[in-house]
Amino acid sequence: MEVLIVLAIVIIGIGIYLGYLAEKKRREALARLAADCGLVYNAGDPFNLPGRLGHIHTFDRGHDREAKNVIHGTWRSREMTVFDYKYATTETSTDSKGRTTTREVDHWFSAMVHRLELPFPQLTIRPEGLLDKIGDFLGFDDIDFESDEFSRKFRVTSENRKFAYDICHVRTMEWLLAHRGWHVELVGGYFLLTTGGTWPAPKFREALDFAAEFFERIPEFVWREYRERAGGAR
Numbered sequence: 001m002e003v004l005i006v007l008a009i010v011i012i013g014i015g016i017y018l019g020y021l022a023e024k025k026r027r028e029a030l031a032r033l034a035a036d037c038g039l040v041y042n043a044g045d046p047f048n049l050p051g052r053l054g055h056i057h058t059f060d061r062g063h064d065r066e067a068k069n070v071i072h073g074t075w076r077s078r079e080m081t082v083f084d085y086k087y088a089t090t091e092t093s094t095d096s097k098g099r100t101t102t103r104e105v106d107h108w109f110s111a112m113v114h115r116l117e118l119p120f121p122q123l124t125i126r127p128e129g130l131l132d133k134i135g136d137f138l139g140f141d142d143i144d145f146e147s148d149e150f151s152r153k154f155r156v157t158s159e160n161r162k163f164a165y166d167i168c169h170v171r172t173m174e175w176l177l178a179h180r181g182w183h184v185e186l187v188g189g190y191f192l193l194t195t196g197g198t199w200p201a202p203k204f205r206e207a208l209d210f211a212a213e214f215f216e217r218i219p220e221f222v223w224r225e226y227r228e229r230a231g232g233a234r
Contacts, residue, residue, distance in 0.1 A: 029201035030069055037205065039073035046070065049083060053113065056188040062087030062107065071204060076212035082112040082204045110199035112207040114191040114215075118226040121160035123167060125176065126183040128155045147173045153180065163222075172217045182210055191215075 027043055034041035050065035059065065065087045072081040086108045094100050143156045143164050150173040158164040168176075176182075185192040191214075193207050 026201060027069060030071060030204060033201050033205055034071045034073075037071075037073075037075060037208070039071050039075065042070045042072075044068055044070070045083070047072075047081070049081075049085070053188075053190070056185075056190065056192065058111070058185070058192060058194065059085065059087075062089045064088040064104075064106075075208045076216075078114055078212060078215065080112060080114050080208055080211060082110070082207055084108055084110050084198060108198050109194060109196060110203070110207075112193040112204075112211055114211055116186065116189055116191055118223070118230055119189075120186050120226060121158055121163045123156075123158040123160075123164055123186040124184070125154055125156050125168070127180055128153055145173060146170075147177075150177060153177065166222050167218060169217075169219065172214075175213070175217065179210060182207075184214065 031041045045067040047067075047070065049067040049070070050059060053059040054065075065085070067083045067085050070081060070083040073079070086106055088104050088106050090102055091105050092100060092102045143158065143161055144151045145156070145165070145168055147170070150168070154176065156164055156168060181195055183194045183196065185194075191211065193211055195203075199207065
């Protein structure tokens with residue numbers, strides 16, 4: 001029995017050490033990526049991102065929220081921040097004897113945010129999932145577009161349907177179909193990009209490029225309209 005206990009401790013220790021090495025390697029890769037892109041890398045969170053973004057649902061879940069591995073700076077003329085984010089939930093389980101136990105579970109994911117300079121309406125563009133199809137059957141429909149393929153593969157919602165149509169024009173729909181997997185939101189004064197999981201270092205760069213290209217595809221008449229609404233003339 002003692003041998004088994006020692007063996008279990010050794011295995012756990014090896015697992016912890018390998019996890020530490022993998023995280024160290026990832027941090028080093030992120031630091032190199034930031035340097036290559038002319039951006040700044042912080043292992044911690046210099047901006048209090050949970051506090052700054054707490055009004056957005058994506059960052060308002062659970063408790064013990066924190067951010068780390070923060071890359072920030074100007075990328076293709078826009079201030080962008082990419083990072084790992086964590087929130088915790090308390091989960092309860094009952095065994096076969098009716099005994100109840102609770103445990104804290106950490107949930108990590110990566111995200112990219114860019115503070116919007118104009119008061120764009122809320123907009124969500126994300127891949128269509130099984131639950132969405134069930135929702136459609138129950139009458140919770142999203143916005144449909146001229147492209148049947150795009151309407152089938154993406155779920156788009158907005159408080160302003162015209163804005164959604166203006167953003168998702170033909171070229172942008174074709175581009176989004178070629179870059180599936182991203183979850184785009186314009187909400188709470190921010191552009192937000194996630195996928196639901198934690199990204200390897202190269203994916204941080206992909207997120208930066210995707211965000212820059214998304215804004216480059218917004219038609220000039222949309223920029224002009226919302227500049228006028230904001231009372232500016234840039």
